[in-house]
Amino acid sequence: MAGSAFGIMVFSLSAFLSLALLGLVSSAKFDELFQPTWAFDHFTYEGEQIHMKLDNFSGAGFQSKNKYLFGKVSLQIKLIEGDSAGTVTAFYMSSDGPQHNEFDFEFLGNTTGEPYSVQTNLYVNGVGNREQRLNLWFDPTTEFHSYSIFWNQRQVVFLVDETPIRVHTNMENKGVPFPKDQAMGVYSSIWNADDWATQGGRVKTDWSHAPFIATYKGFEINACEYPVSIAAADKAKKCISNGGQKYWWDEPTLSELSVHQNHQLVWVKAHHMVYDYCTDSARFPVTPLECVHHRH
Template sequence: MDRRSKEFLLGLLYCCWIYGVSGSIVKKAAAAPKVVRGLTQNLKTLPFEEGYMTLFGENNVNVSPDGKSVKLLLDRHTGSGVTSQDLYKYGFFSASIKLPEDYTAGIVTAFYTSNADNFEHNHDELDFEFLGNIRGKEWRVQTNLYGNGSTSFGREERYQLWFDPTEDFHQYSILWTEEHIIFFVDDIPIREVIKSESMGAQYPSKPMSVYATIWDGSEWATAGGRYKVNYKYGPFAMELTNLCLHGCAVDPTMIEHGSSDAHSHCGEEDEKVPREVGQLSEEEKAAMEWFRSRYIYYSYCDDRARYPSQLDECPGRDPAKPIATAHMRFGRHHHRHHRKRGKQNPHAASSSATADVSA
């Protein structure tokens, strides 16, 4: 190759690099659509002590003096977690969360609902999971759901975000009703799961508690376990505020023997909020399409390796759509739940049968 050809090739590579970097920046800096309703701005929040209690890692759970926020720490000794004082039969659950910064490989933080303590072999679950990464790479966000112990059937979706979740607080919310489930980020709906006949008992329907946890997931969380938690950068902090628990509380004594037919007790607002939140406006539907067209990079619905046949609950597959399955790794149950105070478990977080999609 002569000198002129080499210069041309180097120039071309440089232009491609500039285009790629600028394209990435533009995508990252894209302004989110304005959602007129502002779901969480006008909702009642509650102090930590009124709605939550320590799950594990008591010394790593730091509640602010005014009780409005809580910091969960992960150090080389243990992670930490909190859980709601009540179980709920449907509701709207939300928290404003700030994630650890810098090198966070191997770290798992989660905001989720579950009833694994009460229904060990047929539990339900709704997950926001945040998976850390090496320096210079973004946190990955995953949503998932299980019903009636269906942990072998993963319904994972993975996303990038249009902001840096370590720079400031952002609101993450889960709506769960008898008809559908919606995951929100900063009041933008990012995923809706509508109850269908094909899902049957795999649609979550039993009372659940709300959890927030941070823990060491080195075995699987980043690149299938290639990158571990490095505690020289610790302790790592997950911060939560603007805590919302609007749902129909259930008397735990009614389900202590595994009965799913417990009666719930709803105040007027706790009944009203989930019903109104679930009525998406046209602007919110457009915002969800905006998000899903830009930031979703894995969906179980498109994974032909896991599910060769089209699933009835999923929309039709696009044959031209690339599927990120090359680095898939499916874990077993990485973690367990412990509601009772004083019973600590460094691996308490959301259940798994988790798909690991390296990015």
């Protein structure tokens, strides 16, 4: 919870315990937070690490046991080593139904020696098409790196090793819908997407390199658990600070990026971004409204 992404946040022991009692601080154990959802035989457990594999029979996936509204979710992932062309490893959050909200990390494999790309996307009320893509500034296959999603009523922030790589701010006052009223589950999956994932589908998956394995650890959910047994309006209120309850994600310092974080984001975009839907005039002859108003 503390770290460079959001400055130094110091809680007293009693404050931390009160958060824990409210179910806002979650264990980092996989089995307490998550469960496999398909291809159970494609999982291998090694201490606190989970290996999830893709072969020419199947991919695999897991999801959180609960849903959440506001807070921070993090996974540490070591991506597929070697020739990973055609593969996608995804870490995302999503609500249910056709009008769903969704925040996506999609790690796009590549041929050996080429940079790994990460594509982010954001759906609001069932509408996506907000892709951004960047080349990571490190080799994500040799060691673990942290990937996080932070969100509150004011912004959604995608972070890599606590460095913000994307921000979507609340611009409802400009007529832009914002994802603030649907609880989301946390998901990860690995699958074959060689029809589009690597160089637009020109490079196909080489199954002689299978199985393709992504490894996970450091499962952290520090967010507002969303109970299924109460009305939607009451659920939304439960996760928003009020006179009787203060939540860390509603702290004024988390309503926007710090000066340092803004500098980090500028650096990422200047040196590592390779695609931004906001500048794709072929797809969007009329610039999307949030791109007109967005400061980032």
